[in-house]
Amino acid sequence: MTQRGWDELDVLFVSGDAYIDHPAFGTTLLARLLEAEGLQVGILAQPDWRDPEAFKVMGRPRLFAAISAGSMDSMVNHYTAAKKVRNNDAYTPGGRAGARPNRAVIAYSAAIKGAFKGLPTVIGGIEASLRRLAHYDYWDNKVRRSMLVDSKADLLLFGMAESALSELVERMLAGETIDSITDLRGTAYLAKASPDDAIELPTYEEVTKSTDAYNRAFRLASEQNNPFSGKALFQPHGDRLVVVNPPAMPLTEEQLDRIYALPFTKLPHPLYKEPIPAYGQIKFSITSHRGCCGGCAFCAITHHQGKTIQSRSEKSLHEELDRLSRHPEFRGTITDVGGPTANMYGMHCNDPQAQTVCRRESCLYPQICKNLDTNDKPAVALLRKLRSHPTVKHLFVASGVRFDLLNRQPDYFADLIKYHVGGLLKVAPESTSPKVTKIMRKPGPQVFEQFLQRFREQSLELGKNQAVVPYFISSHPGCTLDDMIDVALFLRENNLRVEQVQEFTPTPGSLATCIYHTGRDPFTGDAVHVPLNATERRRQKALLLWHLPESRKDVIDSLRQSGREELIGRLTNDQKLSIGKPSRPPKQRAERKQKR
Ligand code: SF4
Secondary structure: OOOOOOOOOOEEEEEOOOOEOOOOOHHHHHHHHHHHOOOOEEEEEOOOOOOHHHHOOOOOOOOEEEEEOOOOOHHHHHEOOOOOEOOEOOOOHHHEOOOOOOOHHHHHHHHHHHHOOOOOEEEEHHHHHHOOOOEEEOOOOEEEOOHHHHHOOOEEEOOOOHHHHHHHHHHHHOOOOHHHOOOOOOEEEEEOOOOOOOEEOOOHHHHHHOHHHHHHHHHHHHHOOOOOOOOOEEEEEOOEEEEEOOOOOOOOHHHHHHHHOOOOOOOEOOOOOOOOHHHHHHOOEEEOEEOOOOOOOOOOHHHHOOOOOEEOOHHHHHHHHHHHOOOOOOOOEEOEEEOOOHHHOOOEEOOHHHHHHOOOOOOOOOOOOOOEEOOOHHHHHHHHHHHOOOOOOEEOOOOOEOHHHHOOOHHHHHHHHHHHOOOEEEEEEEOOOHHHHHHHOOOOHHHHHHHHHHHHHHHHHOOOOOEEEEEEEEOOOOOOHHHHHHHHHHHHHOOOOOOOEEEOOOOOOOHHHHHHHHOEOOOOOOEOOOOOOHHHHHHHHHHHOOOOHHHHHHHHHHHHHOOOHHHHHHHHOOHHHOOOOOOOOHHHHHHHHHHO
16 A cells, blocks of 8 residues: 555455455455556455454555455365364465454454444355355354344345446445445345335245245245346345345456456465465466356356356457466466366357246256357367467366267367366266256266267377366265265276265255255255265265275175175175175165165
8 A cells, every 4th residue: 555655445355365366366356356447455365353453454445345255155164064174275375274264254244343333344255145145054054144134244245246346336436325225236235125026035034944935935036046037036034134136247258358357466465475275276277257057956156156158258368378478487387278167168048038038047957958059169269279379388178077068069079188188187977876966957877978988089099098087976965875876886887986075065055055954856846865864974975985995894884774785796896795696676675775
């Protein structure tokens, strides 16, 4: 501030992450955007929330404080799926844990209110965004109120927030007060009365008491996710209403290009002396697009970034590469060109009318929608252009790819295998049991098998020794021990090794979390098995890692429990243990299980 001759900020950003001047971080991106619009902004990164003085170092800002927990929900950042405390934090210098509080948005908001009496507070980022309505919280094992209520903030910004924040600032500079700004897309606020035409959700008190009411609220809110036609929602909490306006409109190519052309240094703040692990991962990566139209049940990207794919222009990406190539540590390798799903670059809905009224959460499930333009030409042209940059030696695609789309993207697939894989390709079938993939809204095992075959054949043709790294989730709602045994067999038969198992964590806002809490699919009303028992959860994990000696006991116990002892030899690689009994038909297995 001294160097810039500022004696006061307009907006003070508070973030739970260390400050890295890279557009992969939401706070940085928003701060650079407001700076470009002529505002004086400061970022308070990982302040000590127990010390009110720590919040005063840049003084009281003129307009408001904008608070975020950082790139992750603070509870996901702090605890494992087994609710054990993590001892590291990728967003902190030295990777140390403990630099941000639990439920950081609430703690920072309280500290700001203590430091600057009467200062308006605006909350946003993934934590506030996905907790904008009453929601099930896995760590408290109860339904919590909207974070707007718990943080006592004046306004909540959900989604990527650029448009909402810019307009909010513009209107406040023009003299409007924050409590009078109630019509901004992508925002939520507390009110005494509901806006006209808004959809009423079951109250916080109702969703706390009844899982049916919780499912109804989830379904009603999901139906209004479409930015082109969604209506405002309101959910009573006591005598107040949490009003959620329709989502912000997707950004145009021009708007996105402008944001990514802002003068990011792509470096951590010079104050930091230790490396920040997350920076290492994104230092030489390029974001080509945002949004995901996959709508997987366990992922909340659709609720945060939206279903519409918003892509940058080839020119903008090439210019970013030009700038990146001048980075002092650049040695010719781009570690990733992608977005939430790498092969969705340039994809769009071909029918604007259908898009306006569309209520599908996924453009890919149960079948790829006929209106979805899956043409791979834009993505192929982009990768060709970037890899022919004179400074580039290697250009990888490390973001995950949707293998069901690759069937329709032959040129992208060919180029991916030939130039951009780097030995290992990450794909996420998540399960191969058709019953489970249906609940996850993922493609089934046949599609994955076809993909594997093509990948292996083409790699062989090219003389490349490449492999697929498959990602699987254990204990996902709908997955029984029997299903996981089938997955283990699939892995064995297809010669795949899972290296890391992701144990299902019910993170706020996702469909799978809703099912985890209520035990029913909110859209069909069907009862769904939820693996809650610690032994079952451990055994599911062991089955995914069936090839490891330490999994042996759990694998054998699982097979015995499911009445499938004849598989012991196959899943322990010890044929002596095969008792040779024929496999019981599913009906008998179910009866036997019921008897137990
Ligand atoms: S109409 Fe089809 S392609 Fe268009 S948004 Fe809806 S699901 Fe996606």
